[in-house]
Amino acid sequence: ALPIYGEGRCSHGAGTEDPAERGLEFGLFRRIDLDKLQCLNERREGSGRLVFRAWEERGQRGKFVESDEDEELLFNIPFTGNVKLKGIIIMGEDDDTHPSEMRLYKNIPHMSFDDTARAADQEFTLNRDVTGELEYATKIARFSSVHHLSIHISKNFGAEQTKIVYIGLRGEWTQAQRQEVVICNYESAANPSDHAVQPVLPQSHFIA
Numbered sequence: 001a002l003p004i005y006g007e008g009r010c011s012h013g014a015g016t017e018d019p020a021e022r023g024l025e026f027g028l029f030r031r032i033d034l035d036k037l038q039c040l041n042e043r044r045e046g047s048g049r050l051v052f053r054a055w056e057e058r059g060q061r062g063k064f065v066e067s068d069e070d071e072e073l074l075f076n077i078p079f080t081g082n083v084k085l086k087g088i089i090i091m092g093e094d095d096d097t098h099p100s101e102m103r104l105y106k107n108i109p110h111m112s113f114d115d116t117a118r119a120a121d122q123e124f125t126l127n128r129d130v131t132g133e134l135e136y137a138t139k140i141a142r143f144s145s146v147h148h149l150s151i152h153i154s155k156n157f158g159a160e161q162t163k164i165v166y167i168g169l170r171g172e173w174t175q176a177q178r179q180e181v182v183i184c185n186y187e188s189a190a191n192p193s194d195h196a197v198q199p200v201l202p203q204s205h206f207i208a
Contacts, residue, residue: 019056026055026089028169031079038076040113043068043161048075051167058091058132058166066097067162073099073153075167076111081176085143088124088151089168091132096159098128102136105150106143116152128157132166147176 029052039048043066050063057063067073085106092098103120105111121143124136149169156162 023055025170026168028171031173033078033080036078040074041068041072051164055168061165064165071156071162073162075151077149079147082174083146083171085138085146085171087135087137087170089132089135091129091166092164094130096157097163098157099126099153099162100157101155102126103152103154106146107148109148111150
């Protein structure tokens with residue numbers, strides 16, 4: 001099983017070593033609204049989207065994002081429903097451009113670097129990971145209903161720029177609840193039961 005980092009400790013997860021199963025677990029990239037994803041301070045426009053891909057494709061090192069003016073990066077990640085976020089992988093190069101600190105914020109769309117002055121929902125000290133083997137476990141109770149995730153890469157290991165090759169997100173996705181719209185004719189003495197709305201219940205899915 002792959003090592004899992006969380007709460008300042010490292011432990012080995014109880015999950016399977018089957019690569020196919022591991023790929024399914026890290027399938028939340030399919031639930032990102034990529035057209036609306038933002039990466040602030042990326043050197044090449046649109047490159048921040050490239051690092052969110054299938055776990056089996058994490059070794060495609062030609063797809064990466066580099067920071068521009070300094071070492072910081074800020075990803076604003078909207079999901080297409082509600083997510084229970086369980087873990088994150090941050091993969092980079094075996095040098096000082098690798099991120100060394102990650103800060104997570106939930107449900108604050110369109111964050112700017114000024115907004116990162118507020119306390120994060122969770123912070124991690126990162127180790128160098130060039131193979132996508134290290135998972136950082138989130139506080140699931142805090143990240144149980146996330147429709148927007150911001151990842152602030154605040155530091156690296158000393159380089160002027162930061163480089164990320166892959167970001168993996170593990171968790172569950174739930175379809176956003178849609179309110180049914182009912183158009184009706186309003187009689188002078190309408191009976192409310194004539195216009196009852198059947199509730200639309202959300203459907204939970206494990207990523208497959």
